[in-house]
Amino acid sequence: MMTDRPNRPTGDPALQVSPGTAHAPSINPAARRRPRPALPVQDYVDGIRRGDRGLLSRAITLVESTRPEHRRLAQDILDRCMPETGRSIRVGITGVPGVGKSTFIEALGTHLTRSGHRLAVLAIDPSSARSGGSILGDKTRMPGLSRDPNAFIRPSPTGGSLGGVARSTRETMLLCEAAGFDVIFVETVGVGQSETTVASMVDFFLLLVLAGAGDELQGIKRGIMEMADAIAVNKADGSNRAAALEARRAYQSALRLFPPAESGWSPQVLTCSALTGEGIPEVWATIKAYRAQTQASGYFTRKRREQVRLWMHQVIEERLRAHFFSHPAVRDALPTIEADVMAGRLAPTAAAERLLAAYEDRS
Ligand SMILES: Nc1nc2c(ncn2[C@@H]2O[C@H](COP(=O)(O)OP(=O)(O)O)[C@@H](O)[C@H]2O)c(=O)[nH]1
Ligand SMILES: [Mg+2]
Structure with a gap:
């Protein structure tokens, strides 16, 4: 067998350039296909x-x-x-499709890299396998950042559970920090459980919203608003400006009804235009103000410590669950026991006990 060792006298260079050699062309493509x-x-x-x-x-x-x-x-x-990790500000960014997340990340991102920051943009999108493309697949909306040597864009891993995607995004974030990126954006789409997951791995959570005709607060789950450290009403430009200011007031009153956050920080509502860049520096100023305040109070560090503690527990739970369900005794018994539960022949707790006993007996 041929090897890749350069000093081996196989005559590779001659083979590669010789047009009359039958084997040479097939060797290199094959080598390229190897992982x-x-x-x-x-x-x-x-x-x-x-x-x-x-x-x-x-x-x-x-x-x-x-x-x-x-x-x-x-x-x-x-x-x-x-x-080498931990020396960054981690910002989660969420909002429904079309709100302008990619455009916003391009605008704020270039603002940051121009002022000397190094930015990594990651994403959590467990739906990306199904939809056939990650939410960061639209790099066309980030033409500047895609070419920026001080920016690193990594789309959401495809496939796998939200837990699995979250684990790799968390670890990717650490690697990016070790590589010297001092600002990390984690983007997610405004549906399902992914916001809670992103909020659990960032320092600051930003919700992008749009002005609507009096129905600003519709469609946004209270829980997501409650997690937000800032809400930015995007597309506050042109004829939409007045409506954006109106929406801002509506969000401000809505936020006042929430109990004070544990961080001691009062969530801010801003308006911005990712298209014109208006209000974008103010969003960054808000993030910096949050960091200054929570670092001074000690909350910043406390929150990160709690996040890694919970992360560890999640890994254990996921590993145990996977081990349980892949256990032969459990796999054998599960279909019958599930059918018994669904038919009302067996109580759910008794069924679970039976499966756990099978798992413990034979593990
Ligand atoms: N007028 C205006 N349009 C915007 C703004 N931000 C984004 N858009 C447009 O809104 C559409 C969706 O933007 P995109 O960044 O892809 O949204 P995403 O799905 O949340 O990532 C695109 O046509 C953008 O050009 C803004 O601030 N003002
Ligand atoms: Mg997008």
């Missing part, structure tokens, strides 16, 4: 530390992989990167 072999752990770590985007991307691919050997390697890389 790239993993590097030693320290190569990734050194690469990430010096901000090598290629190695950062490859490490993220390992983090997203489901193969056990990739996962182990990813954990080793993360382990060694840990001392």
Whole structure:
């Protein structure tokens, strides 16, 4: 067998350029199709530390992989990167499709990189496998950031549960911090459980909304508003400006009805235009004010500590659940017991006990 070792006397260079060699053309395409072999752990770590985007991307691919050997390697890389993590401000950004998230990230992002920040844009979109494209797939809405050497855009991993996507996004965030990115945006689409997940991994949660004809508060779940550290009414431009200011007042009164946040921070309502850039620096000023206030009070650090504690517990719960359901005894018994429960022949608690007993007996 041929190997990739360069000093092996196979005559590769001659084969590659010789038009009359039958085997040469088939060797290289085949070599390209092989998955790239993993590097030693320290190569990734050194690469990430010096901000090598290629190695950062490859490490993220390992983090997203489901193969056990990739996962182990990813954990080793993360382990060694840990001392370099945490020195960023993590901002979650949510809002319904069409509200202008991508345009907003482009506007605020370029504002930040121009003033010397390094920005990583990540996403959580568990629907991306189904919809066939990640919410960050529309890089056309971020033409500046896509080409910006101080910005790094990583779409949501496709497939997998929300828990799995969340885990890899959290770990990707840490790798980006180790690579020197000091601002992290985590984008999510305004549906389902993904907001709660994003809120659980960021310092600051921003909700983008639109002005509507008197129905501003419709369609936005109270729970999402309650998580927001700021609400920005986007598209406050042209003939929409007055309506945006009206919406701002409506959100301000709505927020006043909520109990005071544990952070001690009063959520702000702003207006902005991602298209014209108006109000964008003010959104950043609000984020910085939040950081200053909560760092001074100690809440910033407390919140992060609590987040990693909960993260650890989530990993344990997910691992145990997966172990339970993949256990042969459980897999064998589950269909019958489920049918018995659904037919009312067996009480749910008794059924669960039976399955747990089967799992514990044979594990
Ligand atoms: N007038 C106006 N249009 C905007 C603004 N921000 C985004 N848009 C437009 O709204 C549409 C959806 O924007 P997009 O960023 O893709 O929204 P996303 O689905 O939330 O990512 C696009 O046509 C944008 O050009 C804004 O501030 N003002
Ligand atoms: Mg978008």
